[in-house]
Amino acid sequence: MQRAILILFLVLLGSGPLILSEFHITLLNYIGLSALVALGVVLLTGVGGLTSFGQAAFVGLGAYASAYLTTATDLPGWLTWAGGSPWIGLAAGLLLTAIVAWLLGALTLRLSGHYLPLGTIAWGISLYFLFGNLSFLGGHTGISGIPALALFGLELKSGRAFYYVIWVMLLAAVWITQNLLDSREGRAIRALKGGTVMAEAMGVDTARSKIIIFLIAALFAALSGWLYAHLQRFVNPTPFGLHIGIEYLFMAVVGGAGNVWGALLGAGLITILKQWLQDLLPKIFGASGNFEMIVFGMMMVLVLQRARDGIWPILARLVPPARGSRLVPQGDALPRNVMPQAGAGILDVRHVFKRFGGLVANNDMSFTVRAGEVMALIGPNGAGKSTMFDCISGVGSVSEGEIRFLGERIDHLTARAIARRGMSRTFQHVRLLPGMSVLENVAIGAHLRGTRGVLPAALHLERAEEQRLLAEAARQIERVGLKDSMFEQAGSLALGQQRTLEIARALAADPCLLLLDEPAAGLRYMEKQILADLLRKLKAEGMGILLVEHDMDFVMGLANRVVVMEFGEKIAEGLPDEVQRNPAVLEAYLGGVE
C-alpha cells in the first residue's frame, strides 16, 4: 500500500512537465527548492531536536557563492580558474557552506536548550545583513546575469527543463536522509532527542552526531540556494533573511518534523498557500504587503496547539502500516570481548567523594567488584547510590578519590570513554526513546560494536554490519524475555519492561561490568524471577554486576556481597547474611521512631 502510493507519487511527479502549465511548473520548482531546505530542518529539528531559524542564511551562501563566481569579472588572481562555471560554483558554495556551518556549529552546537535557536537567530540576521552590505555581492540590489545551468551541453533555461534537476536532487536527498536515519549513525542521531546522557553512556559521540546533521542540513540548504540562483538567474538578499528562515522551520513543523515526507508536504502546503494568499490578501485589504505572514503566524500557533507533530502523521494514519518488517533480524554474531578471569577484581572504588555545593552525596566510598559476582549497593532513598553509579560510569564527575576499572584509572574519563572500556549501565529513571521500537532502542547499546560511518550509511553500503548489529540486539531482547515486544514502540511498554529493555541495551554493548540501577522496580513476581535467573546466568559467564535495588528478597537471593550506604557513607559491607544482622543496617533501614 505504502509502496503503491510512493510509486503513484513518483509517476505523477515525473509526468508533471508533460501536462502541467508553466505556472504550475514554477510552483512545483519552488516547492522542490523549499522542500530541500525543509528536509534539512526535519533532520536537524524534528529528528535531532536542534531548532534552527537560520537555514535561509545557508541558502544564501550557496546562492551567492555561485552567483559571484559565475558573474564576477574582476575575480582575484588566485580565483580566476573558478570563474564562469556553475558546477565549480556549486562545489565552491558547498565548500564555503560546510566551512561556515562547521565554524558556527562548533560554536553554537554546544549551546544548551533554548540558547541554540537564539544563536541561530543571531547568525541568521548577521549573515543576512552581511549579504546586503558587501559591495562585491551587489549590496541590496544583488547580482544579476547569472548563467543558466548546462547539462550534457543542454542549456536549462526554462523552468520546465529545470524541473527534473530540482526534483531528482530533492528525491536523492530524501533517499540519503532516509538511509542515514535507518542505520547505526541514524540511531545515534535519533538518540539526541532523548538527551545526551543516555547516548553518551552508550558510547555515542553526541557532539559529532550534532555537527553531522547540522552540516547535512546546511549543505541541503546551500544546494537549494545554488539551484535557486541558476533558476532565477538573479539573487538579492531578501530570500535569505530571518523571516524566510522562519518559514522553512514552519514548513517542517506544519508538514511534520518527525518524517522526511513531512518536509515535502509542509513545503508544498506553505508554498501554495503563500502564492494564494499573496494574490488574495492584498485584494481583501486593499493594500500591498506580505500579509500572508498574519495567516502563517496564526496557522503555526494553531498547528502547535492542536497537532504538534504536524500533518504528515495524521495522513500516515489513514494508510495501513507496512507489514513484513517484523522479521527477527538474523546475522552472524559480533566479535566479543574477552571476559576477565572469574574472581579477578574489575572495579575498584577508592575513597571517592562527591560534593554538590555544600552537600556531600558520597562520603569516602570504597569497595570493589569482582568478575563473576553480583555486588549489591543498598540503602534508603537519598543515600547516594545513584550518585555513586553516575560517578563510576562517568555520567557525573568525582570530586575526590580514585576509581579503577580493569586496572586503569577512569575517574577523569567521559562516559563514552568508559563505555568503550567495557562497562555498561541502566538508569534509575528509564532513559529510552519512546517513539523508537524496542529493537532499535536496544541496538543503540551496540553502537560501539559497529564502525561504519555516515557516508556508507547514507548510501546503504553498510547493510552487512547493520544486519549483524540488529541481530545482536534481537538476541539480547530474547535473552531478557522481551521477544514478543521486539517491534513495539518502547514507550508503550510497562515501566518494568522498560527497565528490562535497558538491561538488554546494556548487554548489547558486550560489557564485562554491568551497572543496574533498580532493575526489579515495577516488575511482578514472575518477572523478577526471570530477571534473577538472567543475572545468575550472566554472573556464571563471568560478568561482574553492580546492583542498586530496594527489593530485599531480590537482593539477598542474588548478591554475593552487599554494601550498605546511608547519607552518602558506607555503613556496612559483607555477605548478605552478615549485613542483615548488622544493627547499624537495621537502624538505617527500618528507621523507626522508637
Added chain:
Amino acid sequence: MDFQIVLLLAQDGITNGAIYALLALALVLVFAVTRVIFIPQGEFVALGALTLAGLQAGRIPGTLWLLLGAGVVVALIDLAQALRSGSRRRIPRIIGWNLAYPALAAAAVTLLKPAEMAMPLQVILTLVLVVPLGPMIYRLAFQPLAEAPVLVLLIVAVAVHLALVGLGLLFFGAEGSRTPAFSDASYKLGGIVINGQTLWVVGASITLIVILYLFFEHTFYGKALRATAINRTGARLMGISTVMAGKLSFLLAALIGALSGILIAPITTIYYDTGFLVGLKGFVGAIVGGMVSYPIAAVGAVLVGLLESYSSFWASAFKEVIVFTLIIPVLVWRSLTTHHVEEEE
C-alpha cells in the same frame, strides 16, 4: 574621533541602552514566569509608538481593531469553555474584560478627540489600548501550551511575532511615524549638549525599574510571580495559578514594551517592523543576564546600546552584523556557565 564625539555617541548609546534594558527586563520576567522566549516583545514597542502617533495625528489607531478583534476571540473561547465546565460565575468577568472594556476604549478613542488631549492623557490612552493585548495574546497563543517544552513555546513566540508584524503592516501601513519630543529643552554640560528627551528616557527607565523592583519585593502578587519563576510546581501547590501568573507577566511585558515605544518614538522613526530589531537587542542584554538575572540583563542591555552606537560610527553598514554576531560568544559563555548549575541540581 575626538572626545566630543565620544561623549555624543555615549549619550546615544545610553539612551538606546536604557530602552533595551527595559525590554531585557520584560524578557527576563516573561521567560522566568512562563518559559516563553518572548520574541514579540519588540512588537509592543512599535504598537506603543505607532498608537501614540496615530492618536496625535487624529487617526483611529489600528490597535483599536486589534483590541476589539482579540477581545471577541478570547471571549468566544472563554465563554465556550465556561459553559462546558459549568462555571457560569466566570461569565460576567469574561464579558467585562474582553467585550465591554474594548468597547469602552473604542468609545474613548472615537468620542474624546484624542488629538487635542494633553500629552500625558494621550500616553494613558495609548496604554489603555495596547497593554490588554499582552494578556490576550497569552490567552490565545500560550495558555493552551503552558506545559509544552521551551522550544515549542519559542516557535509559537516566533509565529506570534510574524502575525503581529503582518497585522502591524495592515493597520499602520508601511510609512513610519515620529512623535514630538516630551521636552525640547537641552542642557550644556561640559562640552556637550544633552537633550531633554535623553533625560526623559533615562529617567523614565530608571523610575520604571524601581517600580518593578518594589512590585516584586513588596507585594503579594509580585512575590507570587517570583515564586512561579523559581518553582512552578511549588507555586501551583500554593494556589498560584499558572494562567494568572502568565497573564500578569504578559501584562507587565506589554506595559513595558508600550512605554518603551512611547519613549523612543520622538528619537527615531518607528515603522511597523522596527520593533523586532529593537526587541532583539533587548534580548542580547537579557541573554547576557542568562535570562534570569535582572541587574546583569540591564547592564548588558546598556552595553549593547553603547556597542551599537560606536559601531554605527566606525562601520555603520555593519552595525547590525557586529551587534548580532557578538551574541554568539555571549551565548557560548552563558551556555557554559549555566551548564554546571543544571548538572548540580
Added chain:
Amino acid sequence: MQNQHPHILEVADLCVSYGKVEALHHANLKVGAGQIVTVIGPNGAGKTTMLGAIMGLLPKNRGDIRFLGEPQAEIEVERMVAKGMSLVPESRALFGSMTVADNLLMGAFMRHRLGHRDHPETMERVFQIFPRLKERREQQAGTLSGGERQMLAVGRALMAKPKLLLLDEPSLGLAPLIVKEIFRVIADLKQAGVSILLIEQNARAALQVADYGYVLETGEIALEGPADQLANDPKVIESYLGLGGAAHAASSRSVPVANQGETA
C-alpha cells in the same frame, strides 16, 4: 473538628497513566476525618502518581474523587488548594531564592486571594510548631539544611490552613533525629484536627503514626488494614520491610477486611 461526613477524602477506582503506560490501576482509598492514613510501597509503585492525581497535578484516566463529601468533577490544583487540600511534594518545591518568611507567606496565597487576611497569626502558629524556622525567617530557603527544608515545606503547606494534608515521603533523605521530629509533628497535627494522607518508604515509622494503611505494589493496592495490624502482618514484614529474612511463608495475598471507621 466539625465535619458531617465521616470521610474527608474518598478515592474510587482511580487509574492514572504516564504516556501510554498505566502507572496506577483501579485504586480505592479513603481518609477519615481527623485520621492519618498512610500508603507504603516500594519505589515506582505509583505512590507519588496517586497523590498527583488526587491533587490535580496529573490527569486521571478514570475514577471518582470525593473531597469533603463532594464529588470533584474537574480536578485542578488551584481549586483543590482553595477547598483546603495541601500537598507537600517529595521534592519539597521550595522557593529557593526567597526568604523563609516569604516562602511561608506564599503558602497563604490562596487564602489571601479569597479575602482572608490572617496570615500573620498563622505564621506565628507555624513558628510555634517549628521554632527553627522563626530563627531563620530572613534566610533564603535555598540555604537551609535538609531537615529545615522539610520543616519549611510542611510549614508552608500549613499556612493554607488545610483540612487535608498530603505528605509525599517527608522522611526522605533526612537524618534519624530529624525524621523523629517530623513524625512527632505529624502526630501533633492530627491532634490539631488536620487529616493527613502520608506516603512513605519508611514503613515502620509511617505505620506507627498512622491509623490506617495501604500497601501499593506495581500500581495496585495489594494490602490494606488498620496500621497496627499491617505493621505485624508477616507479608508486610517479609516482603516489604524485607530484612526479616523469613522464607516465602505468606503466599496468599489476603486483604485483611477491616472497617476503617473502627480505628478512627
